[in-house]
Amino acid sequence: MNGAELPIWAACLVVLLTVTGAGFALVGALGLIRLKTFYERVHAPSLGATLGMALILCGSMLLLSLIEDRLVLRDALIGLFFTVTTPVTLLLLARTAAHRDRFEGNPDAPPEV
């Protein structure tokens, strides 16, 4: 099967999944603008890195499975590695910000542990 022969229900489902996922990523990007402090802003992009990514990958796996006529789970690996590596970056950013705020004595610095 190629993309043009895709049944209409499948095409709708794939579009619904990927567009919803992209929507979550977009809301995350908006959050970067709308939220005010650094610690609030860090929350926003993880929308795209979690549910947004999961929905887009589900759509991609569904589409590939139907086109190749077998179960294609390759994309699940993208999700796995994404989920495992995101905390590293976020942790580094948060630790750096916390260190700087404490060092500079900013009023919104996190409390000492």
Added chain:
Amino acid sequence: MSRLLPHPLLSLALTLTWLLLNAPPTPGNVLLALAVGLAVPAVMRALEPRPVRLRAPSAIARLIGIFLYDMVRSNIDVARVVLNPRPCERRTGFITVPLELREPAGLTVLAVILTATPGTLWVQYDSDTGCLLLHVLDFTEDSDWEARIKDRYERPLLEIFAGVSA
């Protein structure tokens, strides 16, 4: 068994990864996947990774369920916060959670869970005191985040990585 398979979980994960990347699983691919799964952990032995023992499969299943539910819910919550036209009616701040969990693998899983649920941000963990500093985007709804993290995530993790905290 232990000499041939020093890290059975790592072998299993590598074999499955290889098979997923090289689908469909023809006999040749399966053989190659098994060879990778057997050979790579033997090489890894030079790095001396700490053996990880998983227990309580029911706790693993429960934790995955809780995680998926919380991930979807917190995504929707944060999206609502971002799209809310009146941004001032929200309480945001830091909380400190004293953890009983000491196992590095368990703490790693906890970090992944807390990062993958938007709305909670892992800022700092002190291994001497076992205290975890979190940033919470919105605790207007239910204020008891500490109990929530301990009940929902830490307790199953303590069951799964049992034997170290004792």
